[in-house]
Amino acid sequence: MTDKGKYLPWLAGIPLGLLLGVGLFTFGYARGHSYMTDDPAACANCHVMNEQHEGWIKSSHRAVAVCNDCHTPPGLIPKYFTKALNGFNHSLAFTTGGFPDRIQITGRNARVAEGACLKCHADITDGIASARHSNESVDCVSCHRNVGHAH
Amino acid sequence: INIFERKQEGRNAFFRVVDLDDNTDDPAVWGKNFPLQYDSYKRTVDMERTRYGGSEAIRQPASDRDPRDVVSQSKIDEDPRLKKMWLGYAFSVDFREERGHAYMLIDQRETERVKQFKQPGTCLNCHASTYTFMKKLGDGDTFKGFERMNQMTYAEATQGVKHPVSCIDCHDSQTMQLRVTRPAFIEGIRNLKGDQNYDPNTMASAQEMRSFVCGQCHVEYYFKGDEKRLTFPWHKGLQVDNMLAYYNEVGFKDFTHAESGAPVLKAQHPEFEMYSQGVHARSGVSCADCHMPYKREGGMKISDHHVRSPLLNINRACQGCHRFPEEEIKARVEQIQGRFIESRNLAMDALMELIDDIKAAKAKGATDAQLKEAWAMQRKAQFFIDFVEAENSAGFHAPGETLRVLTQALDACRKGQLALKAL
């Protein structure tokens, strides 16, 4: 989980207009409109998402969960807010190339993804969660490392 | 807000059949509300060996002197070097492989270390459900109760307890949250952190608590002073080097070696300390993750309260994180353990030679002053070897640290033997 903040000082030096321009360019170039859908292929439009896409295709969750089931929170507004935020971040990173080869999930998105497990598995995990403070989440992926795709 | 109410919001994971309170120490009563956990808890009576762990059921006729008809194998018979290392101490009389939690109280009551030697109430801290007993002795204050229990004789104190470690020792009866109940652990972890206000029960993460509850017992300890206060020597850190430095500083010895005359230490089950040096602890993996892995029961996941060797349960204990076949995982563990055994044997043989050499030097009339250096080396080597030997995972919890400690021990044996060369 990397700290997005380390790119910020550098970003601050760039006029916002340019940012938006670049973002919009990528949005068009990478068929941005397709991200309004839930089709995983849309994510894989970006070849840098290929690894997760390939992993997902082989995963137990292929039949039951698409990328957005795990990477966006429930609820229409939060969902599209997250998509917009990520869409912007990813487009920008993709265009400027300022991201590591082995992509690391950010803190906020990690919490979204963790929360997503509970969207479907709240019942079965009720018991193990009930003996804890409600603010103590369980790091599901620390044990289920291959769910969704390899982590 | 208790465990039943909280879940009303969603689905009710558990059904309240009986009311529990902070004095209910009988696990069978808790088991009415939590039958799945209780069923698995009871299975700690099972005995099954792994290559270096688990335990072997040795049948014996129950007698007046020893009512147990099944015990585990004797380690001092299996490896006489242990006996020699402990000559002059109760451990050279009786020391067995440890087995499941169900046996902890009876195994303590019936060991020759209790029957042939006078022991204090302190022993009970880790061998029984003492929470309610301590509360009673201290009029509600477990720290006071702890002090009183330590100062009783074993014979007296053991009358006050009935069960092996029980639900109430690890759980809050209302919320079922994990909690530590042992004053010795709370004092130990405070000394370790150098913060006398640290309170694990409110300040530790849930994941930490999944190891802390075990760290109340699976640790190195000594009885401090005349009050026989149970103390974890963590003041300088959790590594064996830190503990030796602590014991040297306070001038403590467990016994005087009967053959060599050296003032030596006995190490006991430092699982928590060694685990803390390993890559699993660094990765946030807790004792419960491996020894109480989740288990699916119907539509629920529960923690397997059948605490045992994970090698008897590889699928749940390891394969979630490690995608290799069971046989391969077992082979990895045994490779790690095999390296430990090989190096331990070298060090242990060297220690035997050192003891013989000191004995011979004494016989030839060497003075205490002349033996000082060799004694110091025996003290170090013996404590280091005993530390990784008493640690019950045969090196698995921290493979690298275990072997590092053995290189230190071997070097101490070497130096001890050379210190006698001139004599």
Added chain:
Amino acid sequence: INIFERKQEGRNAFFRVVDLDDNTDDPAVWGKNFPLQYDSYKRTVDMERTRYGGSEAIRQPASDRDPRDVVSQSKIDEDPRLKKMWLGYAFSVDFREERGHAYMLIDQRETERVKQFKQPGTCLNCHASTYTFMKKLGDGDTFKGFERMNQMTYAEATQGVKHPVSCIDCHDSQTMQLRVTRPAFIEGIRNLKGDQNYDPNTMASAQEMRSFVCGQCHVEYYFKGDEKRLTFPWHKGLQVDNMLAYYNEVGFKDFTHAESGAPVLKAQHPEFEMYSQGVHARSGVSCADCHMPYKREGGMKISDHHVRSPLLNINRACQGCHRFPEEEIKARVEQIQGRFIESRNLAMDALMELIDDIKAAKAKGATDAQLKEAWAMQRKAQFFIDFVEAENSAGFHAPGETLRVLTQALDACRKGQLALKAL
């Protein structure tokens, strides 16, 4: 079907700019077709230190005697114990930290071990692109060429080569598939498998080949017989114990220790052998996975041909498999390496004492027969210590095995010193 044709099926990953054949040894020519790989390959000139690896750029004035204006740090100056261990052998005169592949030929030509001592052509096997040279010497048969090159003098043989290890040494020019080109490796792996028909180039998996290409050079070796045949002592297995047994059986020694008179061995860079004892090898992780990880270049993923310390490249080298922050991964490696350094120091100091003790015994007139046992122990201890010291990962490739070997070495020192006690 060659690499360009194969790719027509899908997207064309590479463009054929020049035709390559099995005699093209100039990497710049290959670089026309594979510019990304070539660019990263050229970066092996970079010098950067990590805590225990990489290399440090030491500037010096270029001279007639030594045309290099940058060399790496001298290890025998950093640690004089190495010098003492090798007294009587060329390594005590010059031994430096290894650096990138770009330097392999010049560093060999300019080492005092070559300039002050007579060396055979054999040395070149691992320090140059010798594939086309061996083919030429053997009229198309690399095994024959290998034999001839070994028997030449170094001065003569080095005229026949121009480049450090190059594309053609690891790749087939038409398919770009990995291949091993070194007869010594093919013979070594056949002896290891006990199967003289084993052919890695057709029978090994692609993943195995990603380590085998490195295993042609990053291995322990000796020059066998008068023909100076490059030989990997893998006949009894890849562990150091197996190799010592082999050398003892064939009665080989590298040199006679100048101070103690013991017939001793010199170990060299057994990366492949030690890696094979580690958990990464067991998990199917190859040298290339860490030292040549995939790297995104434009729309392509290529293997980073800038072969170097993975600690200079943690994100690509490790974070694909380990979901921990870079700093944490580095700290884990350094913890492993720190344990190695600590134990290595104990063993090395013990060896120094053993050498001194034998020297003293000799000075007092001890006979060869009386020194026999101590010599055998020095031979073992020294080979074991040198083995893990010469292994260039400071213990990382196989942490447990490394420390096990050191316990054996320490024990041998101890026994050697005690064998002299009676004298």
